[in-house]
Structures are given as structure tokens and as C-alpha cells.
Amino acid sequence: MSILEVKHIEKHFGATQVLNDISFTLEEGQAISIIGSSGSGKTTLLRCLNFLEKPDGGSISVRGETLFDAADPKTQLENEIRKKRLHFGLVFQNFNLFPQYTALQNVTLARELLSKERGGETKEEIEAAGRELLAQMGLADRAGHYPHQLSGGQQQRVAIARALALHPDILCFDEPTSALDPELTGEVLRVIRNLAEQKTTMIIVTHEMAFARDVADQVIFMDGGVIVEQGDPHQVIDHPREERTRQFLSHYAEN
Template sequence: MLEVEHISKSFGGTEVLKDISFSLEKSQVLSIIGSSGSGKTTMLRCLNFLERPDSGIIRVNGETLFDAADSSAKQEEEIRKKRLHFGLVFQSFNLFPQYTALDNVILAKELLAKEQPDYKARKKEIHDEIEALAEQLLKEMGLGERMKNYPHQLSGGQCQRVAIARALALRPDILCFDEPTSALDPELTGEVLKVIKGLADQKMTMVIVTHEMAFARDVANHVIFMDDGRIVEQGTPDEVFGNTKEERTRQFLSRFNQG
């Protein structure tokens, strides 16, 4: 489903991503691990076109979404539409504080609907359809009783589940998570990981940047270890966590386990 070829990205004189290549099959879960500053989040931002790679190609379902060698205006115009192939759940939720949980899930979907040619003629019908979808997703997140609550009335774990519902409402091909539990208290981490595990069981294709090593091992089909902007090692969880051949991977896992 996803092919990433030779992605590189620099900020000023600092090379953050160095010739990154990997692929992901439909319904698989990819976990990306590594120390802070290794380039994990920048990789996700490039996938979602929040950053433009300096070189490389990104394909989804055989379609080239991005080719750094193509600088045409047409590609730039299509970036927003292509971004919809991916959903991104941020570590800090990024909910709109002035909207309820339900409205946070509805908003992006409704903005997209306004671009449909028949929106004005079917405005109420479309809104009702989007609202029903948002309600269904929030119920699936265990938030059926919290739909009318504002973010400040929700726990961190509940806010993150609203953010997951918002991403799912756009029906992305691939759902990305950027350290989804790093902003949560330890007692709230489990509820978010349970939701992500449920999505994996439903065969949702996902890319997860995480520091939860046990979770990465249990949920992922494929694991990538990044260090200094490069992929040092990739393989099955057993290969990366149990039979790693790379000294840098062993050192990282040893430090993490000691911490």
C-alpha cells in the first residue's frame, strides 16, 4: 500500500532524514522507534505533506503522491487532496478548545463536503450524514456519553480518543500516530493503546511512532529503528527486538529497558 523511496530532508544545514526507504502492506502496522531527534516525527510529517521532502518518492496504492523531482504547479495544487490518503494523530491532541468533542470530529469532514458540487442543494442531508458518522466513531472510542463535552472537560486520554475519531472520520488509507501516549499520564496510556490495538485487530493500516516498546512489539507487523536520520534496522518485531544484528539497536533497547 505504501512505498517510500530515498526520502531526504534538511532544515538549513542540518540533514534530518537521510535516504529513507521502506514499504508497508495493506492492513499491516509499522512501528517506528528510536531516540528523540532521530527523525521519526519528521518522517511522519513528510508522509502527511506537512513538510516537503528535498528528495524522494512517496506512493500509495501504486499512485505517486509525491516526487521531489516534479516541481510543477499541478503537483503543488494537488497536495491537499493527496494528504487525505493519510490521517495523523498528534501527540498533543490539537483539538479546537471552542468546539465540543462531536464538533471537533465533524469539522474537517464538513469543510471537505463544502467542496462538493451538490453541497448547497444537499447541505442538511450531508451534515446529518457527517454527524451520524461522528457519533458512531465517538461511541466506538468509548465516548458516547462525552460527545457534548469540550476538551477542557475531558481527560488527556479522552482527548486523544477524540483526535483518533477525527482522523478516522476522513477515511484515510493509512493512519499515522506521532507518539500518541507521550503527553498522557501513565494511568491514561492504557486506554489509548487499547483503542489502537483495536484498530490493528480491524486491519487498519497504521504507522506508529512510539516509545512504548512492549506495545510496538505486540501490535506491529514491521518495526523500523531510526538513528541520526537513517534507518539502522528494520524487520519483524522478533528480528528487531529479539535477534537484532545491529549494535546501535541493542544499545538503544538496553538504555530504554534500563530507564
């Protein structure tokens, strides 16, 4: 069984249709890259999966459990959304770290609040886990730094550790390197590559074509709110079948 099943997702903003009949599945331990030009609906799709936007149609299931079904109001209860969104983690383009907390506190805050509610871990255990995650991101010596004392690449790696701290089933990246200088992009991509090698289930929206091809088991090309082409990374990026995909990729070939 697929870990994620997305079926016929539709989303409108006013009269504009931003997502049109989006369906795909994701297997546990695999990664999907989503490519496409700005405004193609990639980000909106990730926001739907993380319950930051509510789709107008379609359904989302994780491990066979229907988390959202536009046709079933019982799946849209406000007080259950909080629990459901924990299936997903989201790394934002602009990091969105909490500026008043240190790197370590950013990583541990949500987990501490959750374990206060449900019991379980002690503060020390959560902190140890947080330190380990930061070390995994190559930031062991930055635990006590505040976000403004870190470079963009370091901030984004803290944000990745923060998302991982809650053990999401599926980790989503929304253009994780688009706000970074080219020389800082590499360190973030390397971290994501490592996660892929550790079989982290991921959905990665990115403009880095080589990275999208190398890191993913599947590539989706979106345009105008629809999936134009989807399949094996080498096939979609190196030998696209659709004319629209070729056009899009040709802009990257010129650079």
C-alpha cells in the same frame, strides 16, 4: 501492490540532515512501528508523509499513484497537496483538538467542510458517523464535552476519531501517548490495538516498546536520520542484529 511506497526520502533543516535515504513499504491492513531516540527523524518522517514538511529528495506513492516526487515539480503543486494529504491521517502528540468545538464537532468539522465542497453526505449522516466513531473510542457519553473538560487520554481518543472520520488510507500516530500520564496511556494504546485488529493501515511512532512489538507487523528503528534496522517486530525488538539498536533498547530494559 503495497499501499505505501516510500523511496529514498531526504530532508535537511539548513545544514543538518534529518532524514537520509529513507525507504520502506507498507502493505494494506498492516501496521509499522517506528522506534528511535528523540531527534532520530521519526517525527519529521511522519510530517513529510502528511505534507507538513517537504522532502528534499525521494518519492512517496500510495496505491501506485506518485503523490510526491522531489524530481518532478508537477507532483508538488500547492493546490493539489490538500487532496493528496487526505490519503493520510495524523494523530499528534499534543492532540491539537480545536478547543472551541465539542468532541463531536471536532470529529465532524472537516468532513462537513469537505462534503459542502463536493456534495454527498448530509449534516445528519456526518453527525451519526461521528457519534459512532466516538462510541467506538469509548466516548459515546462525551460527545458534547469541550476538550478542556476531557482528560488527556480522552482528548487523544477524540483526536483519533477525528482522523478516522476522513477515512484515510494510512493513519499516522506521532508519539500518541508521550504527553499522557502513565495511567492514561493504556486507554489510548487499547484503542490503537483495536484498530490494528480491524486491519487499519497504520504507521506508529512510539516510545512504548512492548506496544510497538505487539501491535505492528513490522518495526523500523531509526537513528540519526537513517533506518538502522527494520523487520519482524520480535526480531528487531527482542533479537536486534545491530549494535546501535541493542544500545537503544538497553535503555528500556533498565526501566
